[in-house]
Amino acid sequence: MSARIVHIASNTFREAVRDRVLYNLIAFAVLMSGAAILVGQISIGIERLVVVNLGLTAVSLFGVVIAIFIGIGLVSKEIEKRTLYTVLSRPVRRWEFIVGKFFGLAGTLVVNTFFMAIGVFASLLYVSHHFQKPDGWILVALYFIVLQFVIITSLTLLFSSFSSPLLSAVFAFSLFVIGSFAEDLRGFAAMAQGASRWLATGAAYLVPNFSSLNVIGSVAHNQPVGTYLILSNTVYALVYAGMALCGAVMIFEHRNLK
Amino acid sequence: MAAIEILGLEKTYYVGFWKKKPKCALRPLNLTVGDGEIFGFLGPNGAGKTTTLKLLMGLVFPTAGTARILGMEINDPRMKAQIGFLPEQPYFYDYLTAGELLEYFAQLSGVPANQRRGKVSEVLNRVGLVDVTGVQLRKFSKGMLQRVGIAQAILHDPKVLFFDEPMSGLDPMGRREVRNLMEELKREGKTVFFSTHILSDAESLCDRVAILHGGELQGIGAVADLTSSIEGKIEIVWQGTFMPGPLKCLITESHLTGDTVRATVLEANQDAVIDGLRREGIRIISITPVRTSLEEYYVRKLKPSRTTAGVTS
Numbered sequence: 216m217s218a219r220i221v222h223i224a225s226n227t228f229r230e231a232v233r234d235r236v237l238y239n240l241i242a243f244a245v246l247m248s249g250a251a252i253l254v255g256q257i258s259i260g261i262e263r264l265v266v267v268n269l270g271l272t273a274v275s276l277f278g279v280v281i282a283i284f285i286g287i288g289l290v291s292k293e294i295e296k297r298t299l300y301t302v303l304s305r306p307v308r309r310w311e312f313i314v315g316k317f318f319g320l321a322g323t324l325v326v327n328t329f330f331m332a333i334g335v336f337a338s339l340l341y342v343s344h345h346f347q348k349p350d351g352w353i354l355v356a357l358y359f360i361v362l363q364f365v366i367i368t369s370l371t372l373l374f375s376s377f378s379s380p381l382l383s384a385v386f387a388f389s390l391f392v393i394g395s396f397a398e399d400l401r402g403f404a405a406m407a408q409g410a411s412r413w414l415a416t417g418a419a420y421l422v423p424n425f426s427s428l429n430v431i432g433s434v435a436h437n438q439p440v441g442t443y444l445i446l447s448n449t450v451y452a453l454v455y456a457g458m459a460l461c462g463a464v465m466i467f468e469h470r471n472l473k
Numbered sequence: 474m475a476a477i478e479i480l481g482l483e484k485t486y487y488v489g490f491w492k493k494k495p496k497c498a499l500r501p502l503n504l505t506v507g508d509g510e511i512f513g514f515l516g517p518n519g520a521g522k523t524t525t526l527k528l529l530m531g532l533v534f535p536t537a538g539t540a541r542i543l544g545m546e547i548n549d550p551r552m553k554a555q556i557g558f559l560p561e562q563p564y565f566y567d568y569l570t571a572g573e574l575l576e577y578f579a580q581l582s583g584v585p586a587n588q589r590r591g592k593v594s595e596v597l598n599r600v601g602l603v604d605v606t607g608v609q610l611r612k613f614s615k616g617m618l619q620r621v622g623i624a625q626a627i628l629h630d631p632k633v634l635f636f637d638e639p640m641s642g643l644d645p646m647g648r649r650e651v652r653n654l655m656e657e658l659k660r661e662g663k664t665v666f667f668s669t670h671i672l673s674d675a676e677s678l679c680d681r682v683a684i685l686h687g688g689e690l691q692g693i694g695a696v697a698d699l700t701s702s703i704e705g706k707i708e709i710v711w712q713g714t715f716m717p718g719p720l721k722c723l724i725t726e727s728h729l730t731g732d733t734v735r736a737t738v739l740e741a742n743q744d745a746v747i748d749g750l751r752r753e754g755i756r757i758i759s760i761t762p763v764r765t766s767l768e769e770y771y772v773r774k775l776k777p778s779r780t781t782a783g784v785t786s
Contacts, residue, residue, distance in 0.1 A: 222580040226566070233568035296564050301625055304530040304558035304635075305581045306550035471533040473486070 219307050220315040227319020228326075231285060236323065239277050240330050246273055251338035262342035267353060267435040270335035275360045275431070277331065278324050279391055282364050285323070286371025287383035289316045290463075294472055303472070310464045317372055317460055324364040332357050349437040355445060356434040362452035366423045367391060369459035376463040376470070393418075394425035423455055474544055476633050476664035477506035477529070481538035484524050484688075498524040500689045501538060506666055506681075511659050513679035513696075514668040515771060521688040522668035523561055526637050529666075530558050542633055554583055557626035561637040561668075563618060567611035571602055571621055574610060575628055582629035596624040601650065615642040623651065627658070634658060636667035640674055652678060676700065676767040684774045691774040699770045706763040707743045710735050712756040720749045737763060 231237070247270060254265045290313070293299040302312060332354075339350065370390055374383035393400070397419060404415035428448055430440050484499040499521040506512045514522050527533045529540055531548045545552035565574050575593040584592055597603045600620040605613070610621065619642045626634055639655075640648045648671075655665055655678055669675055675682050676696055683693040692699070706725065711734050716727065723746050727736040738746050743760075750757055 219581055222577065226569075226577055230566065230568055297560060298564060298566055300527075300530070300532060300560040301558065301563065301565070301578065301622075302581060303532060304553065304556070305578065306553040306583060307581050308550065469534070471486075472527070473533065 217311055219311050220318065223302075223307070223312060223315025224318035224322060227289070227316050228322050231320070231323040236281060236285065237327060237330075239281065240327065240334075243273060243277055243331050244334055247334045247338045251341045254342055263339065264435045266338050266342050267335070268431060270331075270338060271353070271356050271360065271431040271434070274328060274331045274335065274357065275363065275429075278328060278360065278364050279367055281327065282320065282324055282367040283371055283384055283387045283391070285320055286368050287375050287380040287387065289320060289372055290375040290467065291378075291380050291383070299472060309468050313372060313376070313460065313464050313467055317368060320368050320372075321365055324368065325361060328357060328361055328364070347437075349434075349439070352430075352434045352438070352440055355440045356430050358445075359428045359430055359448060362448060363425055363428050365456045366394075366425075366428075366452055366459070369456035369463070370423070373459045373463040373466070376467040390422055391425065394423040395429070396426060397422055397424040398426040424451065428452065474508060475505045475541075476508045476510070476543060477504070477512075477666060478541045479504040479525070479529075479538075480540060482525065482528055482535050482540050483537040484521075484528060484533065485536045498688050499528070500687075502685075502690055504683060504690070504693065506664060509659065509662050509664055510680045511655060511665045511678050512667070513675035513682035514666065514685065515670075515672065515675055515682055516668075516685035516691075517670070517775065519687075520685040522685055523637055524688075525685070526558075526560075526635055526666075526668065529635060554629070555632045557629070557631035557634045559622045559626040559634075559636045559639055562615075562641060563622035565610050565618065565621060565625075568609065570607050570609050571597060571613070571624075572606040574621065575625060578625045579628055584629050592628055592630075596628050599627070599654070600624045616644060616647050619643055620647070623654065627654075631663070633664045633666065636665065638669060639667055640669060640671055648674070672768045672771055682767070684771055686775050692770070696767060700765055700767050705740045706737050707740055708735060708737050708759075708761050708763050709743075709746060709750070710758040710760075711750055712758055715753075715755070717749055717753045717755075720746055723749075733758060 247266075250269050251266060254262050254269075258265055293302075299312075303309065335353065335357075336346075336350075339353075340346065367387060367390075371383060371387045374386045378386065400415065400419040400422070404412060404419045407415050427444075430444075433440065479502050481501040481503055482499060483501045484497075486496045486498055488494050488496050502521075502525065514525065516522050524533065528535050529542065529547055531553075540547050542552050543555055566577075569577065572593055575596065576589055579589045579592055594603065594606075597606055600623050602617065602620050602624065605617070610618065613621065619639070623636075623639065626636065636655075639651050643651060652674060655667070658665055679696050681693065681695050682699070684691040712732060713734060714729055714732060716724070716734060716736075723742040724736045724738050727734060729735075736746070740762075747757065747760070
């Protein structure tokens with residue numbers, strides 16, 4: 216990887232930290248502590264289920280909100296404030312800038328998820344008093360959540376490379392919601408007839424399949440995650456994010472920075 | 474070798490809801506700037522100066538034409554490692570301190586890690602910001618940001634510098650310091666290409682200037698040549714408040730300032746006026762040929778095309 220990409224990524228990470236993005240961890244800590252104490256008091260026998268479900272869902276939602284709200288400004292804010300001029304007048308290629316921004320935000324989300332994961336496991340320990348073997352699957356669920364963030368980050372960058380922050384947020388959030396029901400959309404496509412079948416199938420494969428990346432329910436019920444699913448989800452997320460990133464680069468390479 | 478070669482560079486934007494209405498920001502521009510020159514790019518607002526600089530920096534793409542800097546294409550990273558750019562009214566990452574920003578730019582410019590700290594301190598010292606190295610840029614005034622802008626442009630010791638309105642936002646002292654810095658850069662053998670509205674700065678600094686208006690080149694030449702065209706008139710300054718009667722018909726124009734009279738006469742009448750003043754025993758302070766100032770040249774070049782401003786085609 217080019218050193219310039221690393222420098223741009225580090226600066227993006229530093230921006231997120233200085234803009235107090237990681238302060239969301241405080242809200243998350245308060246939520247998890249409250250949930251652990253409350254669950255311990257009101258639920259009998261399902262404390263683990265509730266804590267895992269609540270914890271992983273919170274990790275996912277907090278991360279998605281951060282990915283969207285930071286991602287939408289990654290390129291457009293730099294153009295609007297003209298901070299980009301002094302970067303691109305240096306030996307920095309436009310694609311390096313986009314890729315650096317991507318890794319910077321993805322890195323921020325990984326660090327954020329790491330601290331949230333500690334919170335989830337701490338709450339779990341509080342309610343269960345000890346870890347069990349199936350708790351290891353929580354790590355797989357967290358890995359899938361990170362893969363979701365990788366896809367969302369690449370999509371917000373794609374939208375940010377040609378659209379306004381507001382529209383980028385609307386597009387990215389809509390895709391997240393639709394993508395969360397991608398399996399249902401595929402089911403609908405299988406049942407539909409004629410042109411609507413083609414349309415629904417096209418839409419189902421175009422939107423990111425977040426439902427396949429969501430194993431929170433099964434992990435909460437101590438069900439294992441298959442190796443094939445882990446591999447296929449990894450390949451899917453990397454290919455999808457790579458394609459979105461290529462789109463962002465292609466648009467940005469031809470954009471006039473007025 | 475020319476430091477900058479602009480070959481028919483042209484930019485047309487398409488505006489309106491459907492992006493169908495052409496707006497020509499720069500008509501085909503041909504320009505060469507020699508190695509080690511200070512070149513002034515003059516023109517009113519909307520003349521196309523910033524567009525030209527953005528085209529040269531690869532921030533916008535030309536509709537036609539091309540340009541070469543140090544013999545390389547404008548998007549060649551090897552060339553970009555050897556140029557410095559100060560945008561108009563620069564804005565930087567305000568969550569960084571001046572030192573962090575320059576360190577980041579040094580990384581992007583490929584300054585070796587063991588030299589970065591030294592380079593950053595050196596340029597901050599050069600622009601008078603060494604005391605605020607650790608202060609976040611969000612606390613900087615406009616003038617201080619302009620100095621940071623200059624610092625980041627010269628940080629990596631580039632061969633060619635592009636400054637877009639470098640004096641903007643600076644107080645008189647700051648302007649003087651920037652002028653001195655540009656002269657220093659020239660002495661170091663750098664080429665400086667800068668746009669400005671301030672004609673006195675251009676006149677005192679530049680080897681050559683180009684005047685742009687409505688996206689079109691109106692004139693180009695060495696400052697000395699543009700300002701040395703003698704208009705066939707002489708300015709005579711003498712002490713006193715008195716104008717001898719017989720001389721009145723020989724004098725084209727006169728002004729009384731304090732206890733001196735400043736009169737403009739045609740070259741042909743010069744001897745007659747001087748003899749007349751001597752006869753009256755008046756002390757002559759100076760006799761100088763009237764030269765065109767850069768301001769007069771600029772105004773003259775802009776006047777005919779003022780009516781065609783707007784340049785929509």
